[in-house]
Amino acid sequence: MQRRLGRGRLYFILRGVASPQVKIYALTLFLIGAALTAAVTYAADFAVSRRLGVSLPTMQKSLEKVSGPLAFAPRPGSTQGTQETRLPDKAGVVQASGDPDNLAVVVLWMPVDQQKKRIEPGSRGYLDALVRMFLSENEPVALWLDQVLQRALSESAGDSHLESQLFDTYQLKAMYVPSMSPPMLSLAVTMSDE
Numbered sequence: 003m004q005r006r007l008g009r010g011r012l013y014f015i016l017r018g019v020a021s022p023q024v025k026i027y028a029l030t031l032f033l034i035g036a037a038l039t040a041a042v043t044y045a046a047d048f049a050v051s052r053r054l055g056v057s058l059p060t061m062q063k064s065l066e067k068v069s070g071p072l073a074f075a076p077r078p079g080s081t082q083g084t085q086e087t088r089l090p091d092k093a094g095v096v097q098a099s100g101d102p103d104n105l106a107v108v109v110l111w112m113p114v115d116q117q118k119k120r121i122e123p124g125s126r127g128y129l130d131a132l133v134r135m136f137l138s139e140n141e142p143v144a145l146w147l148d149q150v151l152q153r154a155l156s157e158s159a160g161d162s163h164l165e166s167q168l169f170d171t172y173q174l175k176a177m178y179v180p181s182m183s184p185p186m187l188s189l190a191v192t193m194s195d196e
Contacts, residue, residue: 052193053104054172056135058085061098061108064135065089068127074098093124094186096132108132108191113184119155121147121187129189136172136191143169143189147176151187154178168194 058074066072069090077086077097084099094113100106110132112125121129129147133140146167154163155178163178175190 053100053106054108054136054191054193056105056108058098058102058105061096061105061132061135062087064131065096065128068131069093072096089125089128091124093122093128096128106192110189111186112188114151114178114187116155116180116185119152121151132189132191137169143174146174147187147189150176151178154180154187 062072062074072087072089074085074087074096077084080099082099084097085102086095086097088095092113095111097109097111098105098107110125110128112129113122114120115122126144129144130140133143137143150163150165153165157163160180162180164175165177166173166175168174171194173192173194175188175192177188177190179186179188
């Protein structure tokens with residue numbers, strides 16, 4: 003039985019039992035595929051294993067200095083072990099993921115006042131406290147976030163807006179999400195890839 007594949011002139015003649023050359027070829031492809039799968043798994047594990055060097059209790063104590071006690075709890079529906087706390091006075095939400103003794107990602111969600119085109123004032127103290135845990139100076143980050151927000155409000159036309167910046171050994175990602183109620187600006191802290 004002959005079968006033509008695609009537009010080319012490649013024909014496969016299928017027989018009841020594959021020849022030894024075909025078996026060796028198939029085994030070689032299988033072994034290459036298994037090796038590639040193992041390499042990708044190792045690479046993904048390495049990327050996830052990069053940690054911030056900050057524990058959940060340390061971060062919690064730092065944020066509690068702003069406005070009192072906070073209680074982190076597992077985020078509903080999370081399969082990654084994400085912990086979450088809502089900040090007092092609707093100042094936002096903090097999410098932390100990774101080993102509680104050495105976090106991998108921290109995200110601060112801050113409500114945005116669209117009329118005044120700024121982050122709600124109650125969120126600023128938490129932003130400063132969070133940034134000080136990772137960087138020696140928080141002013142450049144605050145200025146960068148204000149610029150991101152201004153660009154997002156002027157350019158995005160109601161769409162989400164994402165920017166990333168390297169500071170020291172950390173990568174900060176700012177994302178404006180106007181579809182949330184209220185609109186939110188997030189700041190995610192991860193280790194840089196370098």
